[in-house]
Amino acid sequence: MKKRAMAAAAFIICCLAGCGKPVSVAIDGGQGADGFRTYFMYSVEINTQKGFYYPDQEGFMYFFDYDAEKDTIVCNKPNCKHQQWDENTPLEERCNAYVGLHSTGFISRDKLYIMENTYGNKGNHQIRIVESDLDRMNQREVTVFDSDSVFSFAVKENMLYAIVDQIEQIDHKDGTITSGSRKKAQLCSIDLSDGAIRVLMEKEDFSAVVTIMAVEDDRLYLDYSYFKKPFDGTNYKEASQVVEYYEYSTKTGELREVLKKFKEDQIIKASFANGYLFAKTAPTDRSMNEGEDINCGLVKIDLATEEVQELVRMTERGMLFYNYAIYQKDGEQGGFIYDFRKNKEVSAPKMNLEHFYPYCEAGEYVYGNLEDKKTREAHVGFYRLSDLMEGVVEYDTVD
Numbered sequence: 001m002k003k004r005a006m007a008a009a010a011f012i013i014c015c016l017a018g019c020g021k022p023v024s025v026a027i028d029g030g031q032g033a034d035g036f037r038t039y040f041m042y043s044v045e046i047n048t049q050k051g052f053y054y055p056d057q058e059g060f061m062y063f064f065d066y067d068a069e070k071d072t073i074v075c076n077k078p079n080c081k082h083q084q085w086d087e088n089t090p091l092e093e094r095c096n097a098y099v100g101l102h103s104t105g106f107i108s109r110d111k112l113y114i115m116e117n118t119y120g121n122k123g124n125h126q127i128r129i130v131e132s133d134l135d136r137m138n139q140r141e142v143t144v145f146d147s148d149s150v151f152s153f154a155v156k157e158n159m160l161y162a163i164v165d166q167i168e169q170i171d172h173k174d175g176t177i178t179s180g181s182r183k184k185a186q187l188c189s190i191d192l193s194d195g196a197i198r199v200l201m202e203k204e205d206f207s208a209v210v211t212i213m214a215v216e217d218d219r220l221y222l223d224y225s226y227f228k229k230p231f232d233g234t235n236y237k238e239a240s241q242v243v244e245y246y247e248y249s250t251k252t253g254e255l256r257e258v259l260k261k262f263k264e265d266q267i268i269k270a271s272f273a274n275g276y277l278f279a280k281t282a283p284t285d286r287s288m289n290e291g292e293d294i295n296c297g298l299v300k301i302d303l304a305t306e307e308v309q310e311l312v313r314m315t316e317r318g319m320l321f322y323n324y325a326i327y328q329k330d331g332e333q334g335g336f337i338y339d340f341r342k343n344k345e346v347s348a349p350k351m352n353l354e355h356f357y358p359y360c361e362a363g364e365y366v367y368g369n370l371e372d373k374k375t376r377e378a379h380v381g382f383y384r385l386s387d388l389m390e391g392v393v394e395y396d397t398v399d
């Protein structure tokens with residue numbers, strides 16, 4: 001009988017007591033051969049060849065070095081006490097590592113970029129892009145623009161392609177302002193050298209969401225979803241979701257609808273590898289009610305012919321990363337890894353995904369949240385993929 005929690009070769013960075021659910025989901029799309037990189041994230045979580053940037057639970061950014069197997073706070077300011085700050089804190093007193101829990105970020109040409117949340121003169125929500133060295137020294141403001149959030153973006157050299165979201169604001173007679181159910185999503189290019197912003201595509205509708213799914217050469221693959229009626233978070237079927245896919249050429253500026261065959265199943269996440277688009281799919285008219293079993297697919301799409309090949313069926317919890325997918329199958333023991341580069345499924349009968357929530361690929365590690373089976377305490381950290389497959393990483397406090 002095991003008396004003690006066991007975690008082999010895992011580097012645990014924080015414990016969130018009582019939190020049994022994932023605290024965030026970040027997909028670092030990784031780096032293609034041409035250096036185009038996609039990101040989907042709710043907080044700074046950046047995979048690099050040398051290590052991984054992540055925020056601790058208070059919003060201080062750390063760097064986990066893969067070779068050294070240790071993490072350090074990303075602040076080299078002399079005598080800094082590493083304290084949280086707000087917009088009233090003088091610049092010289094601000095800790096470089098403090099980015100908060102809602103900033104996002106990326107790396108391009110050996111510079112680190114953080115997209116901070118800030119407010120304009122009228123209380124309007126804005127995003128401020130700050131460029132710095134990799135240790136956050138030599139900071140420079142690239143640009144500030146009105147937006148409620150930027151979750152999905154792609155970077156190639158000095159060009160950032162970002163989905164800039166703005167939620168409809170309704171002015172009431174009594175002077176109050178509330179958020180409406182319509183949303184505007186723009187694909188913008190932002191030149192990181194001079195901050196120049198151009199709107200390349202704009203969509204506006206009920207709960208409009210545009211995501212950069214994948215990139216190849218000079219093409220961005222976008223998915224656009226919206227509802228025909230206002231969506232209140234529960235009336236998923238009645239509000240009737242519509243999903244469309246687009247290809248945008250950064251070279252010619254041409255935007256064209258693609259993958260029109262995808263109507264019954266919706267692409268949830270995708271990655272371009274080995275000349276194919278690998279995608280996790282789910283039924284478009286699924287209910288969002290918790291507890292309902294949703295069967296998902298892993299498909300391989302030839303974008304030239306739009307031929308779709310289903311590779312496997314998996315449970316809803318399956319996660320797709322840049323180079324592989326991790327998932328379980330109904331009625332089958334353990335877990336599975338589908339390696340996109342080798343185009344092959346590997347079975348890992350000992351892998352236990354019941355209590356593990358993978359967030360993103362981090363070198364040979366998976367950055368994720370492992371839950372103590374008994375206390376439900378969550379341990380966010382870096383877990384070696386090979387150890388997860390062997391089932392040697394587990395929290396088990398059963399007497």
Ligand SMILES: [Zn+2]
Binds near residue numbers: 076082
């Ligand atoms: Zn500091």
